[in-house]
Amino acid sequence: MSAVSGIEVPKLEWRSVAKRFARAPVLDGLDLAVAPGRSLVLIGGSGQGKSVTLKIALGLMQPDAGQVLLDGVNVTALSENERRPLFSRIGMLFQGAALFDSLTIWENVAFRLVHSDGIPRREARERAIAAMHLVRLSPDVAQLYPGEMSGGMQKRVGLARAIVGQPDILFFDEPTTGLDPITAAAIDELIVDKVRSLGCTAVSITHDLASARTIADEVAMLYQGRIVWRGPVRELDTTENPYVRQFVGGSSQGPIDANV
């Protein structure tokens, strides 16, 4: 089994990444790579380091060892100021949407355009409403505040904010957690649609296997800080890998420690 399956020039690569918290290893030499234009879903139990993997790639957390390469550039060696321009190529949908409470919906969506790209507010508002249209949000909600919307609508706003800058990499952190099945399916469809139409590379983490089956080209499973399986999404239900079998089957019996 290889963690990097047949990729010549990865869009994004974690190379021997290690991270410990209070002396407990969370990532233990993680090797993982994503090819341009592919959608990779990282699955695994709680506390296995999925969010840490994403945060290290985003520069929100520094690894203790190893590198993260974006288009072959080691971004872990860059300072915050050097790394900031790279974020203009990245969109991120957070688990709780992470919308700014004090800003209206359109101001949330246009945040990058106004505050980073220096686009005038009028033009930014038009682009924000266009992005909201892409995620099937009515312009009528543009003046609302996040606290006035449902969780599903907030996720849509978060998705609009992630795609408004035409990124070439999208990250999704538990995109369907806490949503009802119908809203979750709608969010998954939007993710697939936007990733394909924008030609993005996508990296998602989720516990939701139905979501993974919808949005993934490939799936990787993280256990005890390492990738224990990686393969095309169609093999998720047929692989003999004991970790994947136990996780997909939701069994307490197997190599994964089920102690809670």
Added chain:
Amino acid sequence: MAAAVGRVAHFAGRGLHAAVTPRWFPQQILRQLGAIGFLSLPVVGMTAWFTGAALALNIYSSGDRFNAEQVMAQIVALGITRELGPVLAALMLAGRVAAAIASEIGAMRATEQIDAMVTLSTDPFRYLIAPRLIAAIIALPLLTLVADIIGVAGGWQVAIHMLGTSPQIYIANTADFLTAWDVESGLIKAAVFGFIVGLMGCYHGMTAVGGARGVGRATTQAVVSSAILILAADYLLTSLFTRL
């Protein structure tokens, strides 16, 4: 302890650097000036009036032991402008503003809004921290100026209505006695106290961990540390000014 001082110093350095170098967010600075300055006017004004009035009463009732009632106007003016105006305004801001800043930024940290800001290519030190530091450093001297005027007015009102002092004589005594430095030294103190209030609110908010409980703890720490640092800085600045 040394590590904590180092972390605060590093945070203060980053915040000051963001405050004095572009890029600035003027809309955020104006919003914070409103929240920190304008909305604090009632509490600072009432504190100053009651303090000035109580000070006048104390000087009158106890001052006869050493004939101090003759210089009531001068003592009230000196006490308010040099010491009580800046210190009490700052302590009121520590309670009202440092707590609000710490809880707002702490809640943003807990709900990943600050991480989101970073992924949107915006430096939280420029968008969140610098506007609050700038606003606090500007607002507290202005509030102190208001507190000086209202505090002296509180003493004046007690003196003329309760103690029968001539209003003209009270004002003349105040104006003749006060020097520009009395007011200026209080305003310099206020600017330093404003920085402390902004810094403690922002630092404890940004470093809050542990969800709602962590935000609560950060809010308490912001208020307590602001108050202690204000009083310590007051002593150091007063020592420095008396040697000038």
